Amino acid sequence: MRSKALKIALTCAVLAAALGGLMYTTLSDGTEYYIHVDEVMQDRAAWEGKRLQLHGFVADLRQRPNSLDYRFNVQFNGKVITADYTGVVPDTFKNESEVVLKGKLHGSGFVVEPNGVMAKCPSKYNAQTVRTAGS
Amino acid sequence: MAALGSFVLLATFVVASYALAASVAGGRRRSRALIESGVGAFYMTAALMAVASGVIVHAFVTGNYAIKYVQRYSDSAQPLAYKITSYWGGLDGSIMFWVLLLSVFGSIAVATNRERHRELIPWVVAIIAATEMFFIFIMVVHNNPFDTFIAASPADGKGLNPLLQNFYMAIHPPSLYTGFVAMTIPYAFGMAALITGHLDDAWLRAVRRWTMIGWLFLTFGLTLGMLWAYEELGWGGFWGWDPVENAGLLPWFTATAFLHSVMVQERRGMLRVWNVTLVITTFFLTIFGTFMTRSGVVQSVHAFGEDRWLATLFTVFMVLIVTFSFGWVIYRLPLLKSRHELDSWASREAAFLANNWILLFSAFFVLFATMFPTLSEAVRGQRLTVGPPFFNLWMRPIGLILLVLTGIAPLLAWRKSTLTNLIYQFTWPVAATMVTGAAVYALGIRVWSSGLCFALCAFVGATIVQEFIRGAQVRQGASGADILTALIGLVGRQRRRYGGYIVHLGIVLMFLGFAGQGYKQHEENLRLRPGESATVGRFTVRHDGIGVTNDEQKQMITGHVTVSSGGRQIAQMAPARWFFAKHEDQPTTEVAIRRSVGEDVYVVLAAYEVESQIGIYAVTVNPLVNWIWLGFGILAIGTGIALLPERAFALAGVKVPDAAVTTTLLLLILLLPAVAGAQTVVPKSELRKQLEGDVMCTCGGCKAPMNNCPMGPACHGLKEQSEKLDRFIAQGMTREQIRAAFVADHGGQDVLAAPIDEGFNKLAWALPYVAGATGAALVGVAARRWTRRRDPAPDALPAPAPIDDALRARLDDELRDLD
Numbered sequence: 032m033r034s035k036a037l038k039i040a041l042t043c044a045v046l047a048a049a050l051g052g053l054m055y056t057t058l059s060d061g062t063e064y065y066i067h068v069d070e071v072m073q074d075r076a077a078w079e080g081k082r083l084q085l086h087g088f089v090a091d092l093r094q095r096p097n098s099l100d101y102r103f104n105v106q107f108n109g110k111v112i113t114a115d116y117t118g119v120v121p122d123t124f125k126n127e128s129e130v131v132l133k134g135k136l137h138g139s140g141f142v143v144e145p146n147g148v149m150a151k152c153p154s155k156y157n158a159q160t161v162r163t164a165g166s
Numbered sequence: 167m168a169a170l171g172s173f174v175l176l177a178t179f180v181v182a183s184y185a186l187a188a189s190v191a192g193g194r195r196r197s198r199a200l201i202e203s204g205v206g207a208f209y210m211t212a213a214l215m216a217v218a219s220g221v222i223v224h225a226f227v228t229g230n231y232a233i234k235y236v237q238r239y240s241d242s243a244q245p246l247a248y249k250i251t252s253y254w255g256g257l258d259g260s261i262m263f264w265v266l267l268l269s270v271f272g273s274i275a276v277a278t279n280r281e282r283h284r285e286l287i288p289w290v291v292a293i294i295a296a297t298e299m300f301f302i303f304i305m306v307v308h309n310n311p312f313d314t315f316i317a318a319s320p321a322d323g324k325g326l327n328p329l330l331q332n333f334y335m336a337i338h339p340p341s342l343y344t345g346f347v348a349m350t351i352p353y354a355f356g357m358a359a360l361i362t363g364h365l366d367d368a369w370l371r372a373v374r375r376w377t378m379i380g381w382l383f384l385t386f387g388l389t390l391g392m393l394w395a396y397e398e399l400g401w402g403g404f405w406g407w408d409p410v411e412n413a414g415l416l417p418w419f420t421a422t423a424f425l426h427s428v429m430v431q432e433r434r435g436m437l438r439v440w441n442v443t444l445v446i447t448t449f450f451l452t453i454f455g456t457f458m459t460r461s462g463v464v465q466s467v468h469a470f471g472e473d474r475w476l477a478t479l480f481t482v483f484m485v486l487i488v489t490f491s492f493g494w495v496i497y498r499l500p501l502l503k504s505r506h507e508l509d510s511w512a513s514r515e516a517a518f519l520a521n522n523w524i525l526l527f528s529a530f531f532v533l534f535a536t537m538f539p540t541l542s543e544a545v546r547g548q549r550l551t552v553g554p555p556f557f558n559l560w561m562r563p564i565g566l567i568l569l570v571l572t573g574i575a576p577l578l579a580w581r582k583s584t585l586t587n588l589i590y591q592f593t594w595p596v597a598a599t600m601v602t603g604a605a606v607y608a609l610g611i612r613v614w615s616s617g618l619c620f621a622l623c624a625f626v627g628a629t630i631v632q633e634f635i636r637g638a639q640v641r642q643g644a645s646g647a648d649i650l651t652a653l654i655g656l657v658g659r660q661r662r663r664y665g666g667y668i669v670h671l672g673i674v675l676m677f678l679g680f681a682g683q684g685y686k687q688h689e690e691n692l693r694l695r696p697g698e699s700a701t702v703g704r705f706t707v708r709h710d711g712i713g714v715t716n717d718e719q720k721q722m723i724t725g726h727v728t729v730s731s732g733g734r735q736i737a738q739m740a741p742a743r744w745f746f747a748k749h750e751d752q753p754t755t756e757v758a759i760r761r762s763v764g765e766d767v768y769v770v771l772a773a774y775e776v777e778s779q780i781g782i783y784a785v786t787v788n789p790l791v792n793w794i795w796l797g798f799g800i801l802a803i804g805t806g807i808a809l810l811p812e813r814a815f816a817l818a819g820v821k822v823p824d825a826a827v828t829t830t831l832l833l834l835i836l837l838l839p840a841v842a843g844a845q846t847v848v849p850k851s852e853l854r855k856q857l858e859g860d861v862m863c864t865c866g867g868c869k870a871p872m873n874n875c876p877m878g879p880a881c882h883g884l885k886e887q888s889e890k891l892d893r894f895i896a897q898g899m900t901r902e903q904i905r906a907a908f909v910a911d912h913g914g915q916d917v918l919a920a921p922i923d924e925g926f927n928k929l930a931w932a933l934p935y936v937a938g939a940t941g942a943a944l945v946g947v948a949a950r951r952w953t954r955r956r957d958p959a960p961d962a963l964p965a966p967a968p969i970d971d972a973l974r975a976r977l978d979d980e981l982r983d984l985d
Binding site for chain 1: 399400401527531538539548549550551552553555556559560691693743752753754755770772773775778780782784
């Protein structure tokens with residue numbers, strides 16, 4: 032009975048270690064830093080080249096005529112960064128909407144990956160998040 | 167009215183706490199009277215919640231915008247159906263809806279198991295009542311849906327977000343809630359078994375059906391969520407591993423595991439600790455999912471607000487659940503010993519065990535990855551997120567392994583499969599896998615996960631078909647019937663087994679759809695002038711122009727697109743963007759989908775220029791998506807078959823306790839106000855409505871205007887007047903003209919209800935309130951009846967009665983415990 036318990040414990044330990052190790056290696060490839068605009072602006076150099084999910088509010092949204100190129104400001108807590116994006120934007124993407132942008136810092140601005148714009152869905156549960164834009 | 171609602175909520179809390187106290191006391195003292203009164207009070211909570219729901223639905227239907235919740239989630243322009251579904255449209259109402267479902271399900275579960283599992287009932291009632299109390303507590307102190315504006319109340323509501331005003335959103339949340347709530351019942355029975363120490367397999371029988379129902383609704387809710395994402399959101403996919411989706415998936419994994427491992431316990435008396443743990447975990451995950459999505463702990467694309475207070479409450483509740491539940495498990499460990507050991511790894515129980523581990527691992531993986539941003543922030547102070555690629559990387563192989571097990575497990579024998587047996591069972595399925603694999607390779611599909619998935623789908627499909635054919639052949643040999651009759655007989659005889667196979671078939675079809683998403687997807691953004699065309703995959707898309715139209719609710723910008731393939735026109739499509747009044751800044755995307763068995767052409771109007779008629783489209787070709795929805799249909803049929811009562815037509819013959827009949831009647835009465843309110847909103851023109859108040863019914867008996875004739879629609883006078891009214895309206899006459907026409911026709915002023923008095927209107931409006939009050943009074947009477955002990959001396963047996971079925975079943979149960 033004791034040896035059986037030991038066997039089970041050993042098997043579990045090996046399995047857990049293997050899975051944990053595997054998960055750790057895959058995790059480091061797949062992670063992105065979730066960060067707000069003001070945090071990036073505090074120490075720009077540190078975030079250069081890293082995959083980011085940038086959280087903020089859209090302002091000054093412009094679209095190049097006859098194209099799907101967008102340029103807009105993302106702001107949070109008084110800090111602003113300019114972002115560029117080419118592609119289809121969600122319905123909820125407009126000035127003052129709360130967005131999470133996937134992409135990297137590039138030069139003076141932020142370049143959004145294809146399909147990297149996530150505007151917060153209208154939730155049934157709390158609609159006021161959009162209204163507190165800029166706060 | 168709002169005050170009534172708040173009062174009913176408070177009353178429910180009191181009644182639920184009484185049910186809890188009486189049941190615990192009754193269970194400990196073995197006092198029949200206390201237990202009975204606890205059960206009565208428990209039924210009462212369901213009735214009271216129905217009253218509260220009636221009040222809020224009534225408020226929505228009549229547009230009582232003094233209530234904050236009503237004002238925030240509806241407006242007067244909303245169609246009636248969406249007014250009603252706004253009930254569960256927001257946080258406060260969804261909690262109330264939760265309690266309503268829980269109390270109703272709980273009552274049904276208690277009523278149906280009262281005789282069979284008498285010793286468990288007080289504890290079941292106590293557990294469910296405690297859960298109800300938690301949610302009512304949240305409502306009463308923090309999220310009261312009946313809160314009113316203190317100052318002047320607004321004239322109209324803000325209206326439900328247009329994105330949420332569609333069929334799927336009306337039924338997707340309640341379906342998920344139903345699944346979540348149904349999982350409380352197995353938990354309550356499991357805990358009752360732990361507390362009483364009646365840990366034989368009886369409690370499992372009581373909860374299996376509930377788990378299946380909950381599982382079905384969870385699956386339904388998840389599928390509807392996918393369908394909504396696919397058809398409404400316009401990003402071309404259906405599952406994005408968003409925390410809110412994951413919250414629904416977590417209990418699904420553990421419930422699926424439980425549905426399988428329960429068979430092992432029934433057959434072999436093994437995995438007893440495991441099963442009880444799964445039931446607890448499933449319940450915990452439903453609460454956790456609710457916590458995760460409502461408290462703002464996890465960042466999601468769904469904009470949930472942060473609510474520290476709610477988060478704290480939920481955390482306390484969850485800690486209590488874990489300590490209480492696992493405390494009991496540990497205390498009862500000696501009673502939970504397995505009766506048998508695993509004989510061989512080539513056995514069905516071993517395969518089920520593997521399936522359980524993987525499902526549980528999936529649950530914890532998804533939980534971990536969903537919580538990863540929160541965890542990393544807590545540990546490292548830096549919020550790291552993982553995206554869909556990480557989920558896919560892990561869930562693809564996991565899904566494929568589960569798929570293999572779906573095929574293997576049912577074909578293995580219990581205890582030990584011999585080699586001959588294995589060869590006999592697996593020759594054909596393996597052959598089918600090989601052939602499909604080769605075919606997939608020959609067709610040029612080089613994505614390993616999708617290719618493997620197709621091959622494995624063939625494997626599982628072959629095992630299922632083989633089971634049906636072999637079973638039918640055996641039956642045919644025994645009965646001499648034709649193969650079809652034999653098949654039907656086979657499924658009828660072993661509903662759980664063959665229903666389960668059909669469920670598996672549904673799962674296989676869904677996997678086909680998932681695999682299709684993996685192996686080929688054409689996605690193009692096109693900017694086209696009128697007449698221009700472009701190629702996406704094997705389709706040619708031509709832009710014909712932009713149209714602008716209006717209706718009462720919205721402005722619609724529609725792109726007109728012609729899709730052709732191989733030079734042949736196959737579809738005219740009209741993707742659009744709709745601008746709802748009040749929500750102009752937030753247009754909704756109306757996706758155009760050309761469905762087919764093989765692949766969908768999915769067109770979104772991304773942007774447009776009205777002057778130059780240029781349309782910008784996002785076009786996606788989605789292979790095999792429709793198999794997911796079809797798969798769900800098959801899965802639902804399979805679950806339905808497995809759920810059918812054991813004896814044919816037993817459902818019709820089930821002895822319905824009279825209390826249940828009364829409760830149902832009560833519910834119907836309570837629904838009356840809602841219905842009465844609803845009737846006033848039946849689409850009639852404003853003019854007609856006004857005139858129905860102006861013109862008297864001529865039946866002679868009622869002396870009331872048309873809209874208030876007590877005889878109802880069957881009244882001959884009313885019918886006559888109504889036809890006349892229709893005729894006048896059709897002639898395009900004004901209100902005054904019609905009134906004059908009625909007077910002329912009738913020959914006197916008395917056909918008018920003049921002077922038009924507010925009194926009639928008031929009377930009409932008072933009707934629902936009167937009905938509501940009657941309902942409440944009936945609740946009181948019923949409460950008195952139920953809490954009264956009906957049989958004065960349970961010990962004094964009546965004259966020896968013939969043993970009825972329920973008693974016999976109980977006797978069977980008890981005899982089985984002896985071995």
